[in-house]
Amino acid sequence: MTLSIAKKExxxxxxxxxxxxxxxxxxxxxxxxxxxxxxxELREIVSKVLTSVYEDPxxxxxxxxxxxxxxxxxxxxxxxxxxxxxxxxxxxxxKVDVKELYSRQIKSFLGISMEV
Amino acid sequence: xxxxxxxxVRPTKIEFIRLRRRLAIARRLYKVLKDRLLILTQEFxxxxxxxxxxxxxxxxxxxxxxxxxxxxxxxxxxxxxxxxIAVRVEGLNVVVGTRVVAGVRIPLLELEVKEGVYKTTAYxxxxxxxxxxxxxxxxxxxxxxxxxxxxxxxxxxxxxxxxRVNALENIVIPRLIATxxxxxxxxxxxxxxxKIRRKRIKQILxxxxxxx
Numbered sequence: 052m053t054l055s056i057a058k059k060e061x062x063x064x065x066x067x068x069x070x071x072x073x074x075x076x077x078x079x080x081x082x083x084x085x086x087x088x089x090x091x092e093l094r095e096i097v098s099k100v101l102t103s104v105y106e107d108p109x110x111x112x113x114x115x116x117x118x119x120x121x122x123x124x125x126x127x128x129x130x131x132x133x134x135x136x137x138x139x140x141x142x143x144x145x146k147v148d149v150k151e152l153y154s155r156q157i158k159s160f161l162g163i164s165m166e167v
Numbered sequence: 168x169x170x171x172x173x174x175x176v177r178p179t180k181i182e183f184i185r186l187r188r189r190l191a192i193a194r195r196l197y198k199v200l201k202d203r204l205l206i207l208t209q210e211f212x213x214x215x216x217x218x219x220x221x222x223x224x225x226x227x228x229x230x231x232x233x234x235x236x237x238x239x240x241x242x243x244x245x246x247x248x249x250x251x252i253a254v255r256v257e258g259l260n261v262v263v264g265t266r267v268v269a270g271v272r273i274p275l276l277e278l279e280v281k282e283g284v285y286k287t288t289a290y291x292x293x294x295x296x297x298x299x300x301x302x303x304x305x306x307x308x309x310x311x312x313x314x315x316x317x318x319x320x321x322x323x324x325x326x327x328x329x330x331r332v333n334a335l336e337n338i339v340i341p342r343l344i345a346t347x348x349x350x351x352x353x354x355x356x357x358x359x360x361x362k363i364r365r366k367r368i369k370q371i372l373x374x375x376x377x378x379x
Binding site: 055056058060061067068071072073074075076077078079084105111112114134135136138140141142144147149150152153156157159160161162165167 | 170182208212215216218222223225226227229230231232235238251252255256258259260261262263264265266274278279280294297298301302304305308311312313315316318322323324325327
C-alpha cells in the first residue's frame with residue numbers, strides 16, 4: 052500500500068461574482084466564465100478550461116459554479132484527480148434542491164428510493 | 168437457469184469432493200461479501216447524510232457571505248478590495264492524501280493557509296469579517312468535495328459488491344448445489360446398479376453350482 056500525499060492548488064471556475072469570495076479566502080487560480088453565453092460557446096470555453104486544469108498536475112480541487120454544472124458535466128472526465136465540486140453563488144442557492152441531489156445519488160448507487 | 172448443472176469432465180468421487188469444497192468456499196465468500204456490502208452501505212448512507220447537512224450549511228453560509236460582501240463593498244473601493252485580496256493570504260494549498268474505508272481508497276483533504284502580514288487598520292473591519300466568512304466556506308467546501316468523492320467511490324464499490332453477491336446467491340451457489348445433488352443421485356444409482364448386478368451374478372453362480 053503506497054501513501055501519496057501532495058500539496059496541490061485550488062481552482063475556481065465561474066462568474067466574477069462567484070470567484071470574488073474565494074479570492075478573498077486566498078484562492079489564487081481562477082477562471083472567469085460568463086455563464087450567460089450560448090450553450091455551444093460556453094461548452095467550448097468550459098472544455099478548454101477543464102482540459103488545461105486536467106493537464107495541470109498541481110491542481111487538487113476544482114470548484115465550479117453550479118450554473119455551469121450541466122455544461123461541465125458533459126466534458127468532465129471520469130477520473131478522481133482533481134476533485135470536482137459544484138457550488139452555487141449566493142443568487143443561485145434557492146434553485147438547488149439539496150435533498151433531491153442526494154436522493155438521486157442514493158437511487159443511482161443503491162437502487163432504492165430513500166429520503167436523506 | 169440457476170438450477171443448471173455445471174459441465175463436468177467426469178462424474179467421479181474426486182469431482183464430487185472438489186465441488187463440495189468449492190461450495191463451502193462460495194458460501195464463505197458470500198457471507199464475507201454480504202458483510203462487506205452492509206458495511207459499505209452503512210458508510211455510504213452516513214457520508215450522504217453528512218454531505219447533505221454540510222451542503223445545506225455551505226449554501227446558507229454563501230448567502231450570508233455574499234450579503235456581507237455587498238454591504239462591505241459600499242464602504243470599499245474596488246482598488247482597496249483588490250489590495251486586500253493580495254495581502255490577506257500569503258499562500259493557500261490543499262494537502263491531498265488518501266484513507267481506506269472498508270477496502271475503498273478515498274481522498275482526504277486538508278487546507279493549509281499561510282496568513283499574510285498587513286496593517287489591519289488600513290482596511291475596513293467589515294472586509295476582514297467577509298474574508299473570515301469565505302474562509303469558512305472554503306474550509307467546508309473542501310470537506311464537501313472529499314465527501315462527494317467518497318460517496319461516488321463507495322457507491323461504485325457497493326454496486327460492484329452487490330453484483331458479486333447476487334451472482335453468488337443466484338447463480339454460483341445454486342449451480343454448485345444442483346451439480347452436487349446430480350452427482351449424489353448418479354452415485355446412488357450406480358450403487359443400486361452394482362447391487363443388482365452382484366445379486367444377479369450371485370444367482371447365476373448359485374444356479375451353476377446347483378446344476379453341477
